[in-house]
Amino acid sequence: MKTIRDVAKIAGVSPATVSRVLNNKGYVSEEKKNRIEKVIREVGFEPNQVARGLAKKTSKTIALLVSDITNPFFPELAKGAEHIAHSNGFSLLLENTKGVDQEGTDYIKLLKNKYIDGVIVATHDIDKYLLETNTGIPMVVLEMENGIENTCTIKVDNFHGAMLATQHLLDVGCKKIAHIYGPLYDQTAYERLQGYQQAIRMHDDLSEITVAGDFTIEGGQSAVSQILKDYPDVDGLFAGNDLMAVGVIKELSRLKIRVPEDIAVCGFDGIYLTRIFSPEITTIEQPIYEMGELAAEKLIERINNPYINQEIIELKTKLVVRESTSKSLM
Amino acid sequence: MKTIRDVAKIAGVSPATVSRVLNNKGYVSEEKKNRIEKVIREVGFEPNQVARGLAKKTSKTIALLVSDITNPFFPELAKGAEHIAHSNGFSLLLENTKGVDQEGTDYIKLLKNKYIDGVIVATHDIDKYLLETNTGIPMVVLEMENGIENTCTIKVDNFHGAMLATQHLLDVGCKKIAHIYGPLYDQTAYERLQGYQQAIRMHDDLSEITVAGDFTIEGGQSAVSQILKDYPDVDGLFAGNDLMAVGVIKELSRLKIRVPEDIAVCGFDGIYLTRIFSPEITTIEQPIYEMGELAAEKLIERINNPYINQEIIELKTKLVVRESTSKSLM
DNA sequence: TTTATTTCTAAAACCGGTTTCATATACTAA
DNA sequence: TTAGTATATGAAACCGGTTTTAGAAATAAA
Numbered sequence: 026m027k028t029i030r031d032v033a034k035i036a037g038v039s040p041a042t043v044s045r046v047l048n049n050k051g052y053v054s055e056e057k058k059n060r061i062e063k064v065i066r067e068v069g070f071e072p073n074q075v076a077r078g079l080a081k082k083t084s085k086t087i088a089l090l091v092s093d094i095t096n097p098f099f100p101e102l103a104k105g106a107e108h109i110a111h112s113n114g115f116s117l118l119l120e121n122t123k124g125v126d127q128e129g130t131d132y133i134k135l136l137k138n139k140y141i142d143g144v145i146v147a148t149h150d151i152d153k154y155l156l157e158t159n160t161g162i163p164m165v166v167l168e169m170e171n172g173i174e175n176t177c178t179i180k181v182d183n184f185h186g187a188m189l190a191t192q193h194l195l196d197v198g199c200k201k202i203a204h205i206y207g208p209l210y211d212q213t214a215y216e217r218l219q220g221y222q223q224a225i226r227m228h229d230d231l232s233e234i235t236v237a238g239d240f241t242i243e244g245g246q247s248a249v250s251q252i253l254k255d256y257p258d259v260d261g262l263f264a265g266n267d268l269m270a271v272g273v274i275k276e277l278s279r280l281k282i283r284v285p286e287d288i289a290v291c292g293f294d295g296i297y298l299t300r301i302f303s304p305e306i307t308t309i310e311q312p313i314y315e316m317g318e319l320a321a322e323k324l325i326e327r328i329n330n331p332y333i334n335q336e337i338i339e340l341k342t343k344l345v346v347r348e349s350t351s352k353s354l355m
Numbered sequence: 356m357k358t359i360r361d362v363a364k365i366a367g368v369s370p371a372t373v374s375r376v377l378n379n380k381g382y383v384s385e386e387k388k389n390r391i392e393k394v395i396r397e398v399g400f401e402p403n404q405v406a407r408g409l410a411k412k413t414s415k416t417i418a419l420l421v422s423d424i425t426n427p428f429f430p431e432l433a434k435g436a437e438h439i440a441h442s443n444g445f446s447l448l449l450e451n452t453k454g455v456d457q458e459g460t461d462y463i464k465l466l467k468n469k470y471i472d473g474v475i476v477a478t479h480d481i482d483k484y485l486l487e488t489n490t491g492i493p494m495v496v497l498e499m500e501n502g503i504e505n506t507c508t509i510k511v512d513n514f515h516g517a518m519l520a521t522q523h524l525l526d527v528g529c530k531k532i533a534h535i536y537g538p539l540y541d542q543t544a545y546e547r548l549q550g551y552q553q554a555i556r557m558h559d560d561l562s563e564i565t566v567a568g569d570f571t572i573e574g575g576q577s578a579v580s581q582i583l584k585d586y587p588d589v590d591g592l593f594a595g596n597d598l599m600a601v602g603v604i605k606e607l608s609r610l611k612i613r614v615p616e617d618i619a620v621c622g623f624d625g626i627y628l629t630r631i632f633s634p635e636i637t638t639i640e641q642p643i644y645e646m647g648e649l650a651a652e653k654l655i656e657r658i659n660n661p662y663i664n665q666e667i668i669e670l671k672t673k674l675v676v677r678e679s680t681s682k683s684l685m
Numbered sequence: 686t687t688t689a690t691t692t693c694t695a696a697a698a699c700c701g702g703t704t705t706c707a708t709a710t711a712c713t714a715a
Numbered sequence: 716t717t718a719g720t721a722t723a724t725g726a727a728a729c730c731g732g733t734t735t736t737a738g739a740a741a742t743a744a745a
Contacts, residue, residue, distance in 0.1 A: 028730090042694065053693075053694085054694090086469075100424045104425050121434060298628070368724080402701085
């Protein structure tokens with residue numbers, strides 16, 4: 026591997042001049058510039074990122090913190106983020122936070138002493154700590170409370186989406202609609218619950234039926250029996266996320282209850298699974314891949330300019346009607 | 356942030372001595388060692404990985420090259436690899452190779468100039484190039500031809516697994532079994548095809564029915580009509596991977612053909628999806644998470660000792676019987 | 686013509702670690 | 716007692732870039 030000093034020697038200049046050419050910064054005569062670029066090409070010189078990193082306190086690397094990459098929401102997000110990261114010359118570090126390090130101090134250390142340039146936080150396992158002990162590292166946070174000082178928060182209009190879902194169930198003729206909500210420390214779960222309640226309250230003849238879930242397939246499954254015990258006549262179920270919707274449908278199928286003929290089911294998120302499941306699942310779709318891209322874009326923006334103020338971006342969700350709510354499609 | 360020179364000054368020693376304590380290497384008196392460790396604790400000193408990396412030509416980072424992280428096989432693999440990486444103090448860089456850089460030269464550059472310590476290759480998009488231009492970086496390869504010089508190859512017994520799958524379909528009463536194979540440049544696809552053929556040939560009254568697929572859901576879907584056109588009386592389908600099995604079942608369901616009553620379906624891989632799909636899908640299960648862990652373990656072994664010879668590890672698959680092949684379970 | 690100002694370049698210092706080298710002291714073995 | 720080895724430590728060089736400093740040459744302004 027050639028170094029900048031090798032290049033300098035061959036081109037008959039000083040390393041400093043080569044560095045100026047490399048970074049396109051400072052005065053360099055056209056003549057030397059051409060000579061240096063020629064040498065760089067000829068010897069196939071590539072600046073060593075680690076050395077460069079040490080000098081510039083940067084690593085051209087961003088970290089993506091997810092709670093669990095096997096949750097199908099995250100691979101799509103990761104792919105979007107990775108796409109933008111790569112096309113801007115950054116690498117993507119993947120970190121699963123679930124169950125590993127409750128405090129997040131390890132992550133902070135990691136970020137600092139590897140000069141990680143920025144972080145996309147898509148987990149609830151560690152945020153407060155990151156926030157408190159703030160590393161000063163640019164951050165983009167997904168679906169977080171009301172935003173964090175000096176960071177970019179990207180979220181979707183959960184409230185509106187949940188209203189859409191509930192209204193859609195009404196539109197397809199449901200008379201008694203229950204909602205399975207996720208853990209309420211998760212802002213998304215809370216907002217979706219609120220949206221459901223708002224939609225129900227708009228109709229005098231309807232009453233709320235809510236039961237707690239945990240955003241997992243198993244959670245969806247067990248919520249079903251709980252609901253059916255108290256309300257055997259429900260005909261619509263709005264699950265707080267797609268994984269629970271899958272669990273719901275599995276459980277209904279086990280109980281020989283037909284979807285959507287007996288009970289219509291709507292999820293939330295728009296993970297790929299909803300498209301391939303049988304029946305295909307109606308859901309409120311978030312632009313997950315695009316969120317990943319946007320998160321990376323906003324993060325890189327902040328890396329290049331650390332003095333951007335707090336920013337909250339709310340993306341639109343949309344209703345995607347599939348078999349699980351529409352008898353005609355079956 | 357404190358540096359090693361700060362620590363040295365406070366402890367009244369030279370940076371070299373602090374470095375010796377940090378790396379537990381070379382002679383240091385007990386007395387100074389204690390003093391230095393006390394100072395390190397008190398000032399909360401953490402060695403800067405980038406500086407250390409530059410000096411030692413290492414980054415405590417490994418890269419995972421997958422073709423597409425949204426393919427559900429890979430998140431499980433990634434999680435396993437990340438688990439082991441973390442518990443050994445390594446970070447995991449994620450790279451999607453699909454469609455990005457046909458030659459792989461970018462990856463080689465990246466690996467070299469970021470001092471990436473090792474690579475897990477789980478993609479067919481770039482391997483030969485990596486192999487040729489070999490970077491000298493320790494590698495673990497998943498499911499690759501017959502192993503690559505100086506690397507560790509981890510694979511499963513595809514041949515045997517495919518025989519198991521075929522035999523299982525026979526056992527549940529299938530008389531006419533077709534196989535949808537994946538792209539044959541993929542060694543796994545080839546071996547599975549061979550296993551299927553071997554199992555069929557063991558029975559005089561059976562004949563092979565094979566059709567090409569591409570390891571995607573859509574591939575599975577389109578293969579179905581192709582098979583049914585020529586062989587309307589097939590009663591067993593062995594898909595070369597789970598994604599195709601999902602496609603197959605979706606298509607059969609669309610055609611109102613019952614699974615498993617009319618046609619039994621078996622997949623291969625054991626991705627999580629097979630457990631949650633309806634009907635649940637019988638498959639030949641690979642220990643995906645464990646493969647991720649093993650790959651990381653073997654890689655780190657090679658990072659710590661670069662002179663380990665070529666190694667080929669073959670893991671066992673096992674048949675997991677679920678609804679898609681067993682009427683009694685429905 | 687003289688003084689500023691801009692352009693250009695190399696030497697040296699720096700980023701924050703590790704490692705080699707040289708030297709000094711304490712122990713062993715001959 | 717002397718040579719040889721193990722222990723202990725700091726100064727300096729190094730990893731491979733960037734950046735500051737300082738000075739030279741060219742150009743512009745007074």
